Amino acid sequence: MRYLPLTSADRSAMLHTIGAKSVDDLFRDVPREAYLTTTVDLPMHAGELEVDRQLSKLAARNTAAGSVPFFCGAGAYRHHVPASVDHLIQRSEFLTSYTPYQPEIAQGTLQYLFEFQTQVAMLTGMEVANASMYDGSTATAEAVLMAARVTGRKRAVLSPNLHPHYTETVRTAAESAGLDIIIGTEQTLDGDTACFVVQNPDFTGAIRDLTPLSATAHAKGALLVAVVTEIVSLGAITPPGDMGADIVVGEGQSIGNALNFGGPYVGLFATRQKFVRQMPGRLCGETTDVEGRRGYVLTLSTREQHIRREKATSNICTNSGLCVLAFTIHLSLLGEDGFRKLAALNHDRAVMAADKLSRIKGVELVTPTFFNEFTLKLSKPAAPIVDALAKQDIIAGVPVSRLKPHDKAATNLLLVAVTETTTPADIEAFAAALTKVLS
């Protein structure tokens, strides 16, 4: 077995040192009735070539987004990731290191976490950010729990235009922690509300000014939690921090990370300095070593599970380390000019597609404002149309009914995302196929 260095001679010598008769003897604390003496009924070991063949065969049964005109978004976006990003994150020293609990020999990880926290704070317009959560949906759930801790209130109002998976994730986490979850507009806020959660651009793609919402929330003593599922949008639109948000959470997948069928992704979590001790997750901070040189450490760990146990702000331990690194490197490559240009390019292509598609008979654009994703109302149910176009090798977007199966008003709605990877030819092909299927 290529990954196992011990030889039979090694094993015998080691057993001799231990004073055990056999390896089985070392398992003598396992109740005999539960100890396996035969191998599990699964295939035996296989060489690289064989494993590669088996898995490549499975991979070939999927339609890769890059191989067809492709328009899916709804919280996961296909962007071009520069080749150097994947090269750098696969360096042994990043890929195969542990959580940086020994800062003297983990400055590489700690410094990029510090850079990441800074980047996230800058993008969102907030003062501080943590070193990541699992993804945007779990970050949103953590934001609601944090708002409850900060305000001492037990009710959260979620906007109806929050991504339905996010709504379900928040509901699962918050209700088990004893919070009430209400789906409603800002009118629903009252003196018992911990926070109002609003996505921008929202699930339909529409953009709104959060400033009046934060004023309403603050007047009721509630926090405004802003959710950003497409982080590239912050290169084009005003960040939630500039519109009065108290916590900004988001999905960072778009920068540096592949679609990966939904994971692993990278959850972003930013807030105001005054709430820092109520934040969930790891934080990296600057300090000095005994020689006075600048260095970085994990800090404020008295909030965390390994110190606080049942009184911790969250149970999160492992987060999204390597996805954070990919995010940080990609954003460093883009820089101010590149990030803004990328955002402009996304918006540019999306406008081109929205104009083209909404001219088709039986298609109506229902989101007058949008960044790189918009909602179309079709003259027929959207799901069968998406399936029909998939047969023609066009992935036409996400039918809203897939995420809101019980909402009759969603039946004919189609969510279409367009990024810098979408070509004019892709848009032409989509428009032609849609015209045909609707006629």
Place this chain on the structure above:
Amino acid sequence: MTELKTISGHRGLDHEVELIFELGRQGKCGVDLPEPELKADRLGGLRRRGLIGLPGLSEPEVVRHYVRLSRKNYAIDSGFYPLGSCTMKHNPRLNEKMARLPGFADIHPLQPASTIQGALGLIDHLAHWLKLLTNMPAVAMSPKAGAHGEYCGMMAIKAAHEAHGQKRHVVLVPESAHGTNPATAALVGYTVEEVPANDKGRVDLAALKSKLGPHVAAIMLTNPNTCGLFENDMLEISAAVHKAGAYFYCDGLVHGRRVGRVRPGDLGIDAMHINLHKTFSTPHGGGGPGAGPVVLSAALAPYAPLPLIVHGPNGFELIEDNATAKAHDAQPFGRMCAFHGQMGMFVRAMAYMLSHGADGLAQVSGDAVLNANYILASLKDEISAPFGNGPCMHEALFDDTFLKDTGVTTLDLAKALIDEGYHPMTMYFPLVVHGAMLIEPTETESKHALDEFIKVMRGLTAEAKAGNKARFEGAPHFAPRRRLDETAAARKPILRWTPPPTTKAQAAE
């Protein structure tokens, strides 16, 4: 000799690295993009104004920056990582290659099911392996890490009690448990009660039985426990827990040490998460991403969270809502996260499992336990081992009795290991042992590597006992940084870079 101070501040291959924000200049970019053409936007008057503040750099500058940073990290590829309860084993690069196949990496979670049959097939296949290896009937695949998996398992337990009209509010947790266990129980809304250990480092069965009752929802138990020992009363524990109407949650973070030899389903366990980033070698990546699928007993299986994967007439289908789940006799407790879980980690774990096979996985657990016992046997005459009569399972536990009166602490010894070219062992955990040092060698270390490590540990012990305190107190001497002031970091947290105030002044000149 006083150390030579270089003009640059660099020390040979060890470069001092500025922050990316200090390196960058406006007007540079490491990515070439076409010019946008748009005249009028549709942003509803919310166009971003003002600078974000991101630095501009070319590609070679960015590459050099992160390569230099990487060289400040210890990694399993470059050295032995005896970090107890963390399972730092070799990460095969085949797994990385497979995860990057466009058919896995470049597919969207909401594509039509007909276009992702291979992806659903892989998840189903991985689930099949996990179920067989654990002898459990069901597995929830979506949890994103171990703690998330624990949360999933405890939510299933809560849902099962609620479905049976049971109001139970207490979860029993041994005092030696990993911190995530009590944190998770509290997150799900339970009150935590601790169960003491006996003098053999195991759960005190009599104390456990006395704490069980109609108010107890579950026990959360790590096995092998954090002292590195197998809980030999497992069958009695599970029988007592079930008799009291409670469920048995097993923390499986170190499941790899018994794969192919002991199956949770044969021990009466109701739920256990499996850290794919430990057991099945998906890389730690400096702290993630992980994946924490949870195997469930028949009693808990109906409450597994969305989504579910089922075999339909047209191949695999994803069930993503409660009503459809109900039609398949399931009552999901909810949703753990958006989409379907850590696909990238599933592919890596699958490649690892197929490579090892049933025979290789049994060998893995045998070698891991052999390596740990070899370290225990080779050190216990010099380094105090509270449960040194063995055998241990996958990790060897020592305490600091042997350092008594030397003035050297567990922390000092660990930092001295850095100077010797090793990553420190896990320290001061589990909390039940004074000055604990927990060493987990894993199966991917050779006997030669272990012998070298043993030699160093014995050498350092001799130095400590000989009163040579200086080498310990100042350690590490040979790392990119000496000991860092963590107290100052926490007292006045600096959590981000801010532009120096002089920048504005200079601009004004």
